[in-house]
Amino acid sequence: xxxxxxxxxxxxxxxxxxxxxxxxxxxxxxxxxxxxxxxxxxxxxxxxxxxxxxxxxxxxxxxxxxxxxxxxxxxxxxxxxxxxxxxxxxxxxxxxxxxxxxxxxxxxxxxxxxxxxxxxxxxxxxxxxxxxxxxxxxxxxxxxxxxxxxxxxxxxxxxxxxxxxxxxxxxxxxxxxxxxxxxxxxxxxxxxxxxxxxxxxxxxxxxxxxxxxxxxxxxxxxxxxxxxxxxxxxxxxxxxxxxxxxxxxxxxxxxxxxxxxxxxxxxxxxxxxxxxxxxxxxxxxxxxxxxxxxxxxxxxxxxxxxxxxxxxxxxxxxxxxxxxxxxxxxxxxxx
Numbered sequence: 001x002x003x004x005x006x007x008x009x010x011x012x013x014x015x016x017x018x019x020x021x022x023x024x025x026x027x028x029x030x031x032x033x034x035x036x037x038x039x040x041x042x043x044x045x046x047x048x049x050x051x052x053x054x055x056x057x058x059x060x061x062x063x064x065x066x067x068x069x070x071x072x073x074x075x076x077x078x079x080x081x082x083x084x085x086x087x088x089x090x091x092x093x094x095x096x097x098x099x100x101x102x103x104x105x106x107x108x109x110x111x112x113x114x115x116x117x118x119x120x121x122x123x124x125x126x127x128x129x130x131x132x133x134x135x136x137x138x139x140x141x142x143x144x145x146x147x148x149x150x151x152x153x154x155x156x157x158x159x160x161x162x163x164x165x166x167x168x169x170x171x172x173x174x175x176x177x178x179x180x181x182x183x184x185x186x187x188x189x190x191x192x193x194x195x196x197x198x199x200x201x202x203x204x205x206x207x208x209x210x211x212x213x214x215x216x217x218x219x220x221x222x223x224x225x226x227x228x229x230x231x232x233x234x235x236x237x238x239x240x241x242x243x244x245x246x247x248x249x250x251x252x253x254x255x256x257x258x259x260x261x262x263x264x265x266x267x268x269x270x271x272x273x274x275x276x277x278x279x280x281x282x283x284x285x286x287x288x289x290x291x292x293x294x295x296x297x298x299x300x301x302x303x304x305x306x307x308x309x310x311x312x313x314x315x316x317x318x319x320x321x322x323x324x325x326x327x328x329x330x331x332x333x334x335x
Contacts, residue, residue, distance in 0.1 A: 022038050026071075027066075029049060030048065031045050031046075031049060031064055032049055033045050033046055033073075038069075039069060040070055041071060042072050043063075043064050043074065044073075044074065045073060045075070045076040047085070053084065054087065055087055055088060056087070056088065057088055057089060057091070057092065058088045058091045058092070059094060060073060060092065060093045060097060061094055062097045074099065075102070075103055076106045078103040078104040078105055079105045080103075081110070082108035083108065086107055086110040088112065088113060089114045089115070090113075090116075090117065092119065093118050100122070100124075100143075101123075101126075102123070102124070102125040103126055104129065105129065105131060107129060108129075108130070108131045109131070109132045110132075110137075112134060113130075113137050114137060114138065115139075116130075116201075117140045117141045118140070118141040118144055119142070120141075121142060121146060122143070123143040123150065125150055125154075126154070127158060131205075135208055136194055136195040136196070137202060137205065137206065138195065138196045138199065138202065138310070139196070139201035139205075140310055140311055144199075144307055144309045145307055147201055148200045149224070151204045151205075152200075152204070152221055152224040155204065156225050161180070161184060161221065161224075161225050162177065163225050166227050171248045175277060176267040177227075178222060178276075179266075180267070182276070185214065185221060185257060186257065189203055189207055189217060190207055191209070191214075192210070196309075197209045197210040197213050198210065198213050198216065199308040199309045200216045200306075201307070203216070211241060211243070212234075212308060214242070214257045215236075216234055216306060216307065216308050218232075218244055218257045219234055219244060220306075230329065231247040231248075232244060232247070233245040233246075233302050233325075234302070235322060236300070236301055237295050237301070238299075241293075242303070243256040244256075244257070245302065245322065247331050248277075251333070252326060252332065252334065253278060254277070254279070254334075255277055255278075256283075256286070256287075259274075260274070264276075280334065281335060298323060301321055302322045302325045304320075305319075
């Protein structure tokens with residue numbers, strides 16, 4: 001039986017391609033990556049094909065190809081773009097990426113990083129993925145929510161915050177646990193007005209933030225610990241001051257996590273000397289005393305920007321008067 005030259009050439013090429021894809025390490029024109037199998041599957045990015053020191057931006061694609069075979073990009077290997085291997089000012093995750101994971105130290109020590117734009121829906125991360133990055137970094141895109149929620153869940157475990165079903169515990173337990181979460185937050189986050197200080201993703205990564213960041217991160221940690229998201233809100237006076245509203249039963253209380261936890265280190269000592277949860281009258285007095293401003297609780301607002309990134313709301317309502325809001329969701333303000 002005779003084989004044509006064309007058929008022999010095709011068979012040889014197919015054999016060579018199959019042999020090449022038995023190697024875990026592959027590359028295309030842009031990336032070096034590891035593949036999960038010889039005939040398709042997933043790919044882990046492990047570096048750039050060429051010297052990365054001159055690259056100003058990095059776009060993570062949905063797929064890479066090796067020998068014409070398609071692989072879904074799902075993560076980046078730990079320590080891949082850290083230090084001198086991270087000259088990037090911008091990182092983009094493409095909108096058609098199904099889900100993506102940032103591994104340990106994958107973008108550690110990225111001193112020039114200005115923006116992380118997460119165009120896709122599902123992002124997971126390790127706590128150290130962006131350790132020691134430029135403190136003025138910004139996070140944008142709809143994937144920021146997923147990034148924050150996953151980071152918050154891992155941080156709750158890392159901080160040894162108990163996770164509970166708060167629908168079945170007493171009000172006193174809820175208050176005690178929220179006090180402890182706020183205390184641990186005060187040790188984690190440093191008060192500093194970085195460029196995007198009200199963005200929870202930035203707060204988590206850089207450990208810097210101002211009152212808006214503190215209030216938003218407090219809410220996220222409480223939710224990650226099991227507290228109903230409908231019972232803890234981000235509030236403020238629309239003049240640069242932020243705090244939280246917390247609902248216990250039928251009543252809403254005011255909570256400011258800017259609190260002297262070193263002096264009142266337990267919930268019991270706080271309640272007897274300097275209450276952590278305050279009604280309107282007491283909270284108004286504390287704000288006026290702390291910030292030397294005049295406030296009217298009737299003008300307090302609730303923020304819907306619970307994550308704080310710039311494109312979280314596009315032309316939609318970002319806040320409402322708190323009185324208007326609770327008239328629709330229920331509950332009364334503690335006088």
